[in-house]
Amino acid sequence: MSKKNLAMSVSIAIFAIYLLIALFAPLLTPYDPFIIAGGIYEEPSPEHLLGTNDLAQDIFSQLIYGTRATLLLGFTGAILSVSIGTAIGIVSGYYGGRVDEFITRTLDIVMTIPTFPLLLVMMMFFTPGIYVTGILMGLLGSARGVRVIRSQVLSIAQMNFITGVKVMGASDLYVMAKHVLPNLLSLVTVQFVFSAQHFMVMGIGLGFLGLGDSNVIDWGQMIDRAYQNGGVINGLWWWLIPPGMAVTFLSLSLALFGYSMEDEINPRMKLTRI
Amino acid sequence: MDIIRIKNLNAGFPTKRGLVRAATSVDLTIREGECLGLIGESGCGKTVLGMTIMRLLQPNTIISGEIFYKGQNLLALKEEEMRKLRGKELGMILQNSTTSLNPVLSVGDQIAEGIILHEGLRKKEAREKATELLEKVQIKNAAVMSKRYPHEFSGGMRERAMIAIALACSPSFVIADEPTTGLDNRTMKGVISLLAEVAKSKSMLFITHDLAAASEICDTIAVMYAGEIVEWGDVDEVFSAPLHPYTSGLLNSLPERGFIAIPGSSPSLIDLPGGCRFKERCACSEERCARAHPLMKEISSSHKVRCHRYD
Amino acid sequence: MIEITDLKTTFSTGLFKKHTINAVDVVSLHIKKGETLGLVGESGCGKTTLGKTILRLVEPSAGTICFDNQDITRLSMREMRKIRPRMQMIFQDPDSSLNPRMTVAESIAEPLRQAGTKKQEIPKRVEELLTLVGLSLEHLDRHPYELSGGQNQRVVLARVLALEPDFIIADEPTSALDVSVQAQILKLIRDLKDELGLTCLFISHDLMVVRHMSDSIAVMGQGKIVEIGTPDEIFESPSHPYTKDLVSFAKNAVLPYKKESK
Numbered sequence: 001m002s003k004k005n006l007a008m009s010v011s012i013a014i015f016a017i018y019l020l021i022a023l024f025a026p027l028l029t030p031y032d033p034f035i036i037a038g039g040i041y042e043e044p045s046p047e048h049l050l051g052t053n054d055l056a057q058d059i060f061s062q063l064i065y066g067t068r069a070t071l072l073l074g075f076t077g078a079i080l081s082v083s084i085g086t087a088i089g090i091v092s093g094y095y096g097g098r099v100d101e102f103i104t105r106t107l108d109i110v111m112t113i114p115t116f117p118l119l120l121v122m123m124m125f126f127t128p129g130i131y132v133t134g135i136l137m138g139l140l141g142s143a144r145g146v147r148v149i150r151s152q153v154l155s156i157a158q159m160n161f162i163t164g165v166k167v168m169g170a171s172d173l174y175v176m177a178k179h180v181l182p183n184l185l186s187l188v189t190v191q192f193v194f195s196a197q198h199f200m201v202m203g204i205g206l207g208f209l210g211l212g213d214s215n216v217i218d219w220g221q222m223i224d225r226a227y228q229n230g231g232v233i234n235g236l237w238w239w240l241i242p243p244g245m246a247v248t249f250l251s252l253s254l255a256l257f258g259y260s261m262e263d264e265i266n267p268r269m270k271l272t273r274i
Numbered sequence: 275m276d277i278i279r280i281k282n283l284n285a286g287f288p289t290k291r292g293l294v295r296a297a298t299s300v301d302l303t304i305r306e307g308e309c310l311g312l313i314g315e316s317g318c319g320k321t322v323l324g325m326t327i328m329r330l331l332q333p334n335t336i337i338s339g340e341i342f343y344k345g346q347n348l349l350a351l352k353e354e355e356m357r358k359l360r361g362k363e364l365g366m367i368l369q370n371s372t373t374s375l376n377p378v379l380s381v382g383d384q385i386a387e388g389i390i391l392h393e394g395l396r397k398k399e400a401r402e403k404a405t406e407l408l409e410k411v412q413i414k415n416a417a418v419m420s421k422r423y424p425h426e427f428s429g430g431m432r433e434r435a436m437i438a439i440a441l442a443c444s445p446s447f448v449i450a451d452e453p454t455t456g457l458d459n460r461t462m463k464g465v466i467s468l469l470a471e472v473a474k475s476k477s478m479l480f481i482t483h484d485l486a487a488a489s490e491i492c493d494t495i496a497v498m499y500a501g502e503i504v505e506w507g508d509v510d511e512v513f514s515a516p517l518h519p520y521t522s523g524l525l526n527s528l529p530e531r532g533f534i535a536i537p538g539s540s541p542s543l544i545d546l547p548g549g550c551r552f553k554e555r556c557a558c559s560e561e562r563c564a565r566a567h568p569l570m571k572e573i574s575s576s577h578k579v580r581c582h583r584y585d
Numbered sequence: 586m587i588e589i590t591d592l593k594t595t596f597s598t599g600l601f602k603k604h605t606i607n608a609v610d611v612v613s614l615h616i617k618k619g620e621t622l623g624l625v626g627e628s629g630c631g632k633t634t635l636g637k638t639i640l641r642l643v644e645p646s647a648g649t650i651c652f653d654n655q656d657i658t659r660l661s662m663r664e665m666r667k668i669r670p671r672m673q674m675i676f677q678d679p680d681s682s683l684n685p686r687m688t689v690a691e692s693i694a695e696p697l698r699q700a701g702t703k704k705q706e707i708p709k710r711v712e713e714l715l716t717l718v719g720l721s722l723e724h725l726d727r728h729p730y731e732l733s734g735g736q737n738q739r740v741v742l743a744r745v746l747a748l749e750p751d752f753i754i755a756d757e758p759t760s761a762l763d764v765s766v767q768a769q770i771l772k773l774i775r776d777l778k779d780e781l782g783l784t785c786l787f788i789s790h791d792l793m794v795v796r797h798m799s800d801s802i803a804v805m806g807q808g809k810i811v812e813i814g815t816p817d818e819i820f821e822s823p824s825h826p827y828t829k830d831l832v833s834f835a836k837n838a839v840l841p842y843k844k845e846s847k
Binding site: 171 | 330332333357358359360361362369375376384391440
Binding site for chain 3: 316456458460529539
């Protein structure tokens with residue numbers, strides 16, 4: 001197996017594990033992550049694999065449940081932002097001319113607004129739940145993908161088969177859906193993976209800043225709690241390190257997957273990346 | 275009965291450097307069952323003419339004049355009405371290239387698309403019909419090949435598939451735009467005889483710079499130079515006794531005529547010269563060629579030319 | 586000038602199962618100084634690979650290539666670089682052979698600079714080369730997209746000639762061009778060849794073009810040379826069935842009308 005294939009398989013395998021954990025969280029956890037499962041600040045033991053926190057909740061169970069929140073947030077955001085980005089990108093690149101001009105200029109303006117701070121402000125005012133947070137992220141992050149998709153569509157639109165389909169009497173909508181989009185799928189997948197990664201990390205950041213949905217557990221909030229309630233000062237590594245590691249591995253596996261997909265699409269890029 | 279009648283057609287694209295006048299007062303008719311060969315060098319406007327008939331030029335193109343198809347003016351139709359004609363009544367065979375078929379769809383599906391769109395057949399029936407069409411364009415093993423993807427097709431087979439796509443809904447008029455470019459002699463011969471077969475049963479506009487192919491397929495020939503028609507007539511007359519110096523120049527630059535090149539190059543379509551557009555490259559240009567723009571003159575009922583020598 | 590003996594070029598494809606393709610399958614050829622050998626064959630017969638192998642743009646897997654009595658098959662890349670300027674290649678698609686960001690003047694000056702021409706002499710040489718290939722000074726500041734295919738192919742020629750090569754491989758130099766422009770470029774190549782005493786390998790799928798350009802013709806099919814002869818021999822009395830096929834196709838593709846009487 002070549003190096004690239006290996007990277008892709010490993011990243012898919014890691015990601016699959018996360019996905020399974022998220023799906024089967026209730027079966028894998030010994031305790032409900034919200035209940036008092038023992039004493040407070042317990043050290044790791046066979047009963048509590050990663051000990052308990054200041055509220056006497058089982059950290060291991062929290063870690064497992066946290067996977068759900070992170071994946072959910074990442075995917076909600078990514079699905080929304082990639083769909084919007086792809087749709088706008090296709091329209092912009094396919095029609096060209098004034099439509100394209102308008103969209104590109106608007107994007108130039110939108111892109112100057114920093115997403116994360118804006119998101120912070122909105123979160124502080126509205127304290128939305130996890131789904132709304134995902135939707136907000138998706139909306140704010142959709143501008144990023146438009147350019148990449150648009151430039152690809154520009155070159156696809158020049159290809160002869162597009163003329164061919166028009167010659168056949170197809171409508172623009174038909175051409176975009178049946179002929180442009182399928183040729184973008186691999187690029188869209190890459191976009192999806194990278195934005196999912198981006199939003200997951202962003203979601204953890206929000207949790208850490210105390211802006212997460214308090215009805216769910218996520219790794220950001222876990223780390224935040226560990227900081228706030230003496231986990232760091234007392235050197236309770238089992239409270240702090242596991243969520244950190246969980247984030248890192250998830251993020252890495254997605255990045256790795258994204259990069260190897262990208263290489264697959266565009267072999268020339270292999271040379272430029274070390 | 276004329277199937278296509280083009281009257282005083284002008285087409286131009288505005289660019290930063292000026293208006294590109296791709297077609298200037300083009301008048302042409304194609305009779306029912308006739309195959310008209312439109313020949314000329316690349317950049318002379320012949321592809322634009324084909325695309326104007328299909329009404330598939332960039333939206334900012336400035337078009338004037340009329341194109342009648344079976345008596346209705348195509349340029350006056352709504353986009354929606356035009357879309358119903360494309361593929362159904364007006365077929366188009368595109369130039370063979372690696373991008374002329376969608377790489378992510380099977381060839382059979384691409385042929386079936388038009389049938390589904392215009393005839394409302396189900397996918398399965400349309401696919402069966404696609405296979406029949408592939409058989410008709412002489413692709414061996416059509417049932418297997420229709421499930422294959424464009425990259426598994428050779429250049430000649432791709433061109434045959436393009437012909438099948440154009441013929442899918444049995445249109446009555448077909449435009450073929452440089453269908454033999456980039457094919458080697460052996461494959462080209464096959465494609466040409468297939469096109470000649472198609473031309474027997476359909477009216478056709480055959481756009482090409484391959485004079486030998488045109489002579490084999492067409493009934494009449496129109497020669498285009500710098501956006502205008504300079505000679506138009508019966509295929510035998512145009513090729514055996516060309517009237518316009520440009521047509522003779524083209525014929526003489528063929529290998530079998532000894533590669534005698536026409537000096538110079540075609541004028542830019544942005545900055546067209548006054549008077550005769552060919553005068554600078556013409557061996558027999560006279561003083562009046564610079565002064566007056568020659569008009570199309572009927573020499574016989576089957577031969578017209580745009581040159582001062584015949585005034 | 587060029588002596589090729591039992592040359593073989595093999596490609597292997599496939600990720601898991603290795604397929605080997607003999608693109609050039611034991612070919613021997615020789616070209617005398619100042620002569621043009623036409624290499625004709627259908628697409629995919631290996632003629633382009635043969636051309637690239639001779640210049641060692643593709644490494645041969647067996648056989649030898651002698652250039653000017655020197656075996657260049659085993660030369661190191663550094664030694665090869667010294668010889669490269671003397672052997673040049675012209676490709677099919679003129680538009681992609683030029684850097685779109687460079688003007689004509691810059692494009693032609695580039696090889697001159699590489700060859701170590703003195704800085705003050707470069708503009709003069711560029712102008713000389715430009716007139717040599719039949720372009721005028723007004724073209725100096727143009728970019729490739731502002732020129733026609735034929736004009737771009739002239740610029741490519743000027744670039745190649747800037748290095749003062751002894752041997753040129755022209756790989757389908759006119760197949761992307763219109764007939765009238767093709768005639769111009771072919772005439773130019775012929776004239777330049779006579780004027781500068783170049784040795785040439787002219788690769789084309791078009792037998793009529795090759796016949797017009799060459800002193801002798803080699804016919805290639807599926808990686809092998811099937812027949813070598815003078816243009817008249819190949820055309821009038823082809824012996825190999827593959828050659829017969831090609832000749833009959835070529836004769837068929839000819840305009841059936843007689844030359845005008847006027």
